[in-house]
Amino acid sequence: MIGLPSLHTLDRAQSARIWLAAEATDMRCGFDRLAERVKVVIGEDPLSGHLFVFRSRRGDRLKILVWERDGFLLWYKRLEAGVFKLPRMSEGARSVELRASELAMILDGIDVSKLKRTPRYERAARSSE
Numbered sequence: 001m002i003g004l005p006s007l008h009t010l011d012r013a014q015s016a017r018i019w020l021a022a023e024a025t026d027m028r029c030g031f032d033r034l035a036e037r038v039k040v041v042i043g044e045d046p047l048s049g050h051l052f053v054f055r056s057r058r059g060d061r062l063k064i065l066v067w068e069r070d071g072f073l074l075w076y077k078r079l080e081a082g083v084f085k086l087p088r089m090s091e092g093a094r095s096v097e098l099r100a101s102e103l104a105m106i107l108d109g110i111d112v113s114k115l116k117r118t119p120r121y122e123r124a125a126r127s128s129e
């Protein structure tokens with residue numbers, strides 16, 4: 001019998017972090033303006049290889065910016081109907097970090113704002129001696 005990996009395993013396998021900007025972004029922004037927003041709004045380096053997610057004012061469009069070895073890559077998704085259901089953010093937050101599984105759920109139409117994580121046991125990391 002073959003076991004399937006847990007979402008936790010899948011999330012930890014990805015080395016790139018995923019950041020979602022809290023405020024709406026003008027979807028006319030291209031590579032350079034989004035890279036500038038990464039610095040100003042999210043406070044990260046756009047050349048880091050991390051994924052930076054931006055949403056439209058109406059919530060029906062997402063852009064994901066990532067640096068890939070020799071240039072920027074930009075994904076753009078527009079929904080024909082409905083809006084993306086994004087996670088709740090604390091008051092005053094400029095961005096929130098997402099797990100890979102959360103981004104996959106958002107893109108697949110799952111309302112992550114209604115998800116509730118239950119506390120799980122996590123073994124403390126061992127120090128190497």
